[in-house]
Amino acid sequence: MSVEEQLLKAVDEPLRITVAGHTNTGKTSLLRTLTRDARFGEVSGRPGTTRHVEAARLLVKGRVLLELFDTPGIEEPIDLLALLGQQADGAGNEDGRLRIRRFLDSEPAQSRYEQEAKVLRQLIKSDAAFYVLDARDPVLAKHRDELEILRLCGVPLLPLLNFVADPDAREDEWRDALAGLGLHVIVRFDTVTPTQDGERLLYTKLGNVLDAHSNTLNALIASHTEDTRQRRASAFMLIAELLIDVAALQERLASLDARALDMASAKLNDRVREREQESVERLLSLYRFYPDAIESAALPLVQGRWQQDLFDPYTLQAMGLKVGSGAAAGAAAGIGVDLMAGGITLGAAAAIGALLGGGLQTLRHYGSNLMGLISGEKILRIDDNILRALAARQCHLLKALESRGHAAQHKIIAADGADTVFAGQRLPAPLRQARANPGWASAQPSFEFEDRRQYALDGLAEILATKTDTNLTEQLTETGR
């Protein structure tokens, strides 16, 4: 069913979900991941970082579907449960909500248990709650007492096992303890490395607990699925744009003296560096990572930049690429730049492929190359292997972005060792076409009936998607386990 159809069936009132849990278990991190807002609240390793209740809304097609409330951690559950018992004073089998209200009206809710009172006040007026727990922690009496208190609110609780991917996680211990408390629907949701379908599972299970709202949650799931698919397609398109732009880049040289070569190749290199950085920034913003935020430390970047220069031989070596192989002129022109005396590629099979795909304009361009040959003009362009390196790095970054939640605080993906995307001798056809069309180096509105640059982009994006998708799914299932 489409998002629109699901929306029609959704309940009018937004669903109100409180995020509760012991202190320092990752409640705010969960909010960040679910809202895709890396700037929500404050996250640190210090307990009691969040001491207020803060709300966030999730919207689909302009409609608020979900209201999430981030709450302070519960810190003194043992004493609080004792207090609740004292206040009940042997009232026996009374409604838990009565006890909670009695407590909220009492003096300790204003003083010693002010923080806990905020959680309970919020919880009692919500439709459901996520109980976030750190699966690395042992199951202690305080956790049991805490769940006991939360249960008194009479709101469905969905325990959420955070950090479950950690080797020290005690998942079975927790599942057992939760079962003992009557909580059988449990979600594994790692706020640091959420699995690809983690959110879908989370909302599906929430729907199981909250039957009346399952349409709302289905609408949310449908919308997120669609966004994820579209975001990935956009990311591949961004990378394709970068590659086509760089492939089309060229500098024309009148003579081959060292100074002119140096200047021209430095100019070319700088343009590629800028263009790569622009692409990195657009990818980050597509995935809503802020280069300056602590979260981006999880990426293979430093301050939102690749640390290794693209034209550094070591960068290429790490990816198993060499530059300037064969062409002596290429070596003379400096690393990463391929020198082409006008028309050299004309005889090559590559040119024929480009001609076939490129149409009339390509022919015209080769005409001007021939002119270059006659007038002694030389063309500098970016080396094939630099394009390979660019593709590998961007796809590597994309993988990192895809598998990270917004609450990530630790770098787990190394900066080097990006997998090659374009193996083999020849670059994909769209890139070879771009070589022959210097006008493609930037997008310009044109009167052309068919946007051939766009066709090349579509084609390349598809190639990138198929080449990286297999890797991506492998990696995601790995982190998901």
Added chain:
Amino acid sequence: MSEFNKRWLAEAVRRDRADTPDDAAESHARGLAGDAELRILAWSEFIAAGNGLKDRLQVWRHSAAWALLGLLIIGLLSGFTAALAVLGDSNSPVNVIWALGSLLGINLLLLLIWLLSFSANAQAGSLGRLWYAITVAFQKRWQKNGSAAAITQAFTTLTAKAGLSRWWLSVVSHLSWLSIMLGVLAGLTLALALRSYVFVWETTILPASVFIDFVESLGALPGLLGFATPSADVITISGSQTETILAAQSDLQRRAWASWLTGCVLVYGILPRLVLSLVCWLRLVLGLRRIRLQANSLAWVSLAGRLAPDSEKAGVTDPAPAARPVFKRRIRPGRAGEATLLVGLEIASDLPWPPAGLADRVQTHLVDSRQQREYVLDQLSVDPPQKLLLACAAAQSPDRGTLHWLADASSQTSSVAVWLMGANKASADRLAIWRQSLLDLGIAAQLVFDADDKALAWLGEQS
């Protein structure tokens, strides 16, 4: 503005601006209720009204309409003159088969190619391309500013993405042919009305029966609309090459031929083009109506994110308490018993308990539940130990409940130290937080141990 034109304008605005933000337009759009696409449309309309793009889009549409009108008029005229040329002056007889072939041949051939283009998945509608070229030429000639290309490209890409290029090209193509054939019909009618033609057919090798079958089968369909078909006799006679017989062709016979010819042009020339014009037009209009901007596509996603975010902060609904509660160790003066006590607080099964290498005189307690906490606190106050080592799990974060109990327990005697068990597994941050919290509590840094041997050595020392 039609639904499609709104989206066309939005697409043109986007291509024209190339990501330059416009705060006024954005806040205008954000103020509207609706989804991301609706806000994008409002955003583009706001900008286009301000910078004149809206007017230029209208100009574009007008010039396209004029180009189409010109094309149709030219078609009408050329069809008209073609019909006159084919019939010629009435001095020589008209070869009916030849004439019909000339009037319908190219039309039908191109129609066939158009139909075949569906199976070959090729673009069709060459006259549509001509119209596009003329429209673009107008734009290049008369619209000096740069947005003409953006408007043009917005149109072509929007329709191409929706798979509608074929249909608008086809509409123009069919309409042009319709106008040509209408011109032919007009020329034919005029010539037949004002001149006297003798109709013949000729052959070198074919028998007359072929022509009789041909004429009769072609005439069957127009016959349904009331057009006459020459009878077999008339057809046979028209095949005769004898001047006298031809001259004797009666008015009725000639009218039958004229009616047959007109009927064929109408039914095989005009009707298919008319029907296809309508079908393609309908298909185009329905398609255009369905075109939507994809707010989460790369083209729009960043703007849509600003105009209609999919999550928003709703602010603090319950502010933080004014002050953090503080727990202080308050040592009760002058009381110290004989015992040496090791108390483990919230020690999980993964830590060794009781620790190895303890002296026999050391008593141990494990504390987790409320009962245990109360019991140990009671014990401590009744019989304060001489030395108290409080063991905590370093890997866990110290919460208020833990610190509160540690404050209470450490208040019972003067000689207290804390042992952070499993410190090698805890992060440096976590250890620093423990140390700071314990310091705030009133336990000096030198009495907080993270090495097992140091903690146990402290317990073993005689004070």
